[in-house]
Amino acid sequence: MTDTQTAAQRIAQLRSELDAHNHRYYVLDEPSVPDAEYDRLFRELQALEAEHPELVSIDSPTQRVGGAAASAFGEVRHEVPMLSLGNAFLEQDLLDFDRRVREGLADLLPAGDLFGGGAEVEYSCEPKLDGLAVSLLYENGQLVRGATRGDGTTGEDISANVRTVRNIPLRLQGEGWPAVLEVRGEVFMSKAGFEALNQRQAEAGAKTFANPRNAAAGSLRQLDPKITASRPLELCAYGFGRVEGGSLPDTQVGILEAFKSWGVPVSRELKRVQGVGGCQAYYADIGARRDSLAYEIDGVVFKVNRIDFQRELGFRAREPRWAVAHKFPAREELTELLDVEFQVGRTGAVTPVARLKPVQVAGVTVSNATLHNMDEVARLGLMIGDTVIIRRAGDVIPQVMQVVTERRPADARPVHVPEHCPVCGSLVERTQLVKRAKGRESVSEGAIYRCVGRLFCQAQLKQSIIHFVSRRAMDIDGLGDKIVEQLVDKGLVKSPADLYRLRYEQVIELEGFAELSTQNLLNAIADSRKPSLARFIYALGIPDVGEETAKLLARALGSLQRIQKALPEVLTYLPDVGGEVAYEIHNFFADEHNRKVIAELLDAEHGVHLQEEGEVAAEFAACATLPGFIDKLNIPFIAATGAEKLASRFGSLEGIIRADWLDLRQVDRLPERAAKSLREFFDAAGNAERALAIEAQLREFGMHWASEKKVAEGLPLAGQTWVLTGTLEAMSRDVAKEHLESLGAKVAGSVSAKTHCVVAGPGAGSKLTKAQELSVPVMDEEGLLKLLAGYGIGA
Template sequence: MTDELAESGQEQSAESAANAQSAPSEARERHAELAELLDEANWRYYVLDSPTVSDAEYDGWMREIRALEERHPDLRTPDSPTQRVGAPISSDFPEVTHLQRMESLDNAFSQEDLAAWQARAQRLIEADPGPYLCELKIDGLAVALVYEKGRLVRGATRGNGRTGEDVTPNVRTLRDVPQRLTGDDVPDLVEVRGEVFLPVKGFEQLNEQLMDAGKAPFANPRNSAAGSLRMKDPRITAQRPLRMIVHGVGKWEGTTPPATQSEMYERLASFGLPVSDRYKVVETLDEVREFVEYYNDHRHDPEYEIDGVVVKVDRVPIQRQLGSTSRAPRWAIAYKYPPQEVNTRLLDIQVGVGRTGRVTPFGVMKPVVVSGSTVERATLHNASEVKRKGVLIGDMVVLRKAGDVIPEIVGPVVDLRQGDEREFVMPTHCPECGTELAYEREGDADLRCPNARSCPAQLRERIFFAAGRNAFDIDGLGYVAATALTQPLPPQEPPVRTEADLFDLTIDKLLPIRSVVRDADTGLPKTDPETGEPKVVSFFANMSGEPSKHAELILQQLEEKKDQPLWRVLVALTIRHIGPPTARALADEFRSIDAIAKASEEELAAVEGIGPRVAATIKEWFEVDWHREIIDRWRAAGVRMADESAADEGPRPLEGLTFVVTGTLADFSRDEASEAIAGQGGKVTSSVSKKTSFLVVGDNPGSKYDKAVKAGVPILNEEGFHTLLREGPDAARAAAVTPEE
């Protein structure tokens, strides 16, 4: 559980506090209410390892109680939640007193907060406090280890900062924690502080084991780590893949401690203690911001979960000069990222139908803000996943944005069940066409609607997909338009009953259409918040009944996109397992749709990335009569069904070379860059390896750049990429940036 950034008023002088007016009764009542809420939250989070409120909600309460204390300083008493660190001590373990107080950290939630922290430190010492050490804030359990004469004698949780729980037998089971320190300059006595955590993969495996055993899963890795370290039987702790990273020291006796935080980490590592490999020392606040922003974009790169970045003054003498407040050091601050996990109520579980007929359960929740956006729906993948996660309709659930993009229900908060929750029952028939659901193949995890041709949901999704950026790339034909074309309101008949109708659209067919607006994630109708009625739109005609600009744009794009390369046509056909990479491979090998249709399974399977199973799927697709009708009618409408033959095409200087494109290029979209490479015979893949010929990088290249550097792959910036396309690979190699440079 986190604490809020201490405002400058927290250090208000005793004189001003004495002169402040006594708090009115309503302020005292609200302060008492908030204190009780925070104490209960602390107890559940730190002691029971079963949080019932999200970090965001807790932080909101803490901000409110701090604001009350700023307005009414007489409310700020020693037992206020703002003046305490951590939580009460569990009675399950003996209490121990830390050799030095384990402090909490003040938090920053914006760049302005970060600048204010630096400015306060600068005022106190009348100089720039830098350089700064930046490190990841691991979402784990704070632990202190005590070594005497190099031997581990105690491991304890932080507790309330002064006393913690003695968990020494359990700490000894952690493979990262040495029983004896190594080296010639080991202190006679040293207390090191760090974070015990469960790697994300280990957390997922642990929850699977718990649910297989009929037990409730942990809500998140932090609480699974806390629960695992507090097992009464150390043998159980030993079975769980707990890890630890050390990030500080308390007491140090017998040798001279290092003069900087970064040197401290080097010394601790030399003792055999686990330290992070992701910290960095920088000189300026701008460089601190760059580190913060980088890991905001790459927060899923580490093997553990992080919730921010800790920034510390690197020089230990300056740390001593800055000192601490009643609960936190002035020389360090935690920059907190927007919450990725929040709690909300699961109101219902419904199902949606995708373009391949796959029926996917999704949760309908009380709207909640997570990672900066409001979320009210999240996928649950399939019926077995609902059961595996152990969620019931009516549960309070933990919601997370996977990769900061896709909302995902992590699991239930079992302690908050009220008894009226109910299990989800997977429907037996398609919710949109009524066809009985079935598994396509024995052993499949997903139920599907077998009515592929006529199911309105599948057709809607396929039209939307065919118009997407990886297929025909038709501007204006988004989800609402796809819905209107396939599911107009009566009495209008749908102008698109199958993909074959797509390139036969005319203004006359578009003008009468009115349609219900549907949610792009679930396919369910959206409703007007005031009336509760479905939202209806008619955007193919303007107010006077004339064709709208939107309608004209769609028809113009349909005409222009008929000349897309073969691989895009293959993607648009929605053949199962055929995405852009495999579509490119098929187009490169066979050059025409007819050649692909005539190829044997063995010939198809021989294409790189295809294999026997996908080859069988391709053959099955071309054997369906209404699939062949799509190709015939698109061809009749002028859609290109073949690429140039090898005899007609120009030189292919990039033949045999493999490329990865990453970052944002000024002159090319990612697809345009890939097509430019493929047009000269090169192959574009999604991951860097030693077999990669070149990495093409734009702005913000991310982890692929680092992998290329480690693998010794030549790196082309945008200028080098132009050189490649204009002058060929030899000239590009001369312009490339290599790891040695």
């Protein structure tokens, strides 16, 4: 077979693959490979066609853009073709682009200097949004048509849908626009909008989207415009097509600024720079801020700024010579799943981890990726040997996003959870979720598998201690992961309490320790002996109890003794503590081993001495009501109204428990089935005793309806939820959080309609955008400092 025949076969194969990918990407909105893989195939086809120009055909993907229009929409023929951009993947690609531009404009640029420096070209710069390219046609200032790019020559008529995009003007503002103006831009979805849409989709049991680009494309190409209208779409204009009956400014930036004055949205990051050096600086700046932007981008677009220069440079077959898209390193890549291993965490959770054939993703070699849990493995339909799409964004742990099922090998193997812990050999059990509602209890399988070996398991012991000494817990400086592993492996530490019994001669024998480092570690351990109650609770590593819940427990119940003995039903009187978390807390303190470790930690001579213990918080004094208590018992057919009637009639829990059938008949309009259900509930073994035990604890804690109410010393920000985002310069976000919490505020990690205020520093991203969308007040760092100073708190 000749070289030409071989090339022809490969070209045919590449065209077929690229056409299939184009169809999935542009028509079905279900891409099966990441952009980086598509780009590699495309560049290979370009190279082969360059070597064999006789094999170039008019229907090659290199001669057109995208895919065919969907038959469900009318067709629109673009009078001025909507071409795509050439790509620059490396810095040298950008330098080559600039060189070609200057060579093409050699007769129009001023001469270089005596030292050989050529004249620089002015460029416009803007982020490359990841959405769907559209054409908007305005006649006499009125929007008359919207279309997709389609194959660059023929697109889809989506006029009804683009009219529903809120930031697309239906009529241009101001004056000076041409009689016929075709605006071109990208319809996209912000990160916050995408998250909110997927949450709504999941709640409705509908299909969720893989990324904002898919969500935007799928939303804009709905046959029902009402669906499009319900989606958080936005337009960002980047150029123009047909222009009649008037003229536009003579620069790219000038045109976009004119668009802005006419009410057409353009990028806030639009900038004019001088020469390729300015392009490089812009690329670096946007790249550094990429994760904080409110929307997804995959690169930067550079265009020769002068329109007459653009005309002079002209076009190649499918792209302009005067523009280039400088792509960021790919965040998604294809690789092979070599195996799935299982790690054991501090709570015993046995978690699957993907072992991958090493691949470069966003400039970093990735060989492992998180799989979260076995439900995620099932959702992906993952098998060992599969080709998978890996995504890495910023510092986020790489994730397996999708399986390319068409590449699955014949010998692919299913993923199975080990029956025994890979570390200690103990049994691995699947967690169960218990739901209680009105006397019924349902049990379902949870997503988590756990090793039952507890602290017998070295993995759990090590991870428990690493958590115990971490900065937000006991904050023992110098006790890193490697040192903890040494202490456990040598048998010096078998529980957190053993840390406080370490001796100088034991520590100095550890690898990497000398006299000074030994003393520093022992000093750090000693300095941690007086933790706040909240830090201590968090350090214990109770499943599902994070920092905020630990603070709530400490503030609300006031003492470790109360927290230890609190019944689950009593814990549910605390805000944001649901039944499952309450049972986790109760079960943790009921465990004999945990009680022993806590007792050793509180040893008067060698242990810790808790600070900030006190009474039950005033806001929880007498917080329970008798009707609310009855309602919380979840007695079938006894709802809030029935509970109110029972409390009013009998006045006490004992009175309700003792009430016989005749007594219950005297309760005004209490249904017979409710009265029967009440009697059956309290006649059942243990229910009355349990209810009385809960009441007794509420009375002991001062939370009972008959307890003395207390006046809470009002904290100025009590009941408010604040969110911190971006970078704070005068203080860290952790310090700012502590200050706000000291004033009674709750500091949350996400913005909602209930958020009182968002503090936004430089680099604020999707949280700031969501705050603006929800009209939540936003404060800068200077405003926060003034607020804190007003309450006597300095930076």
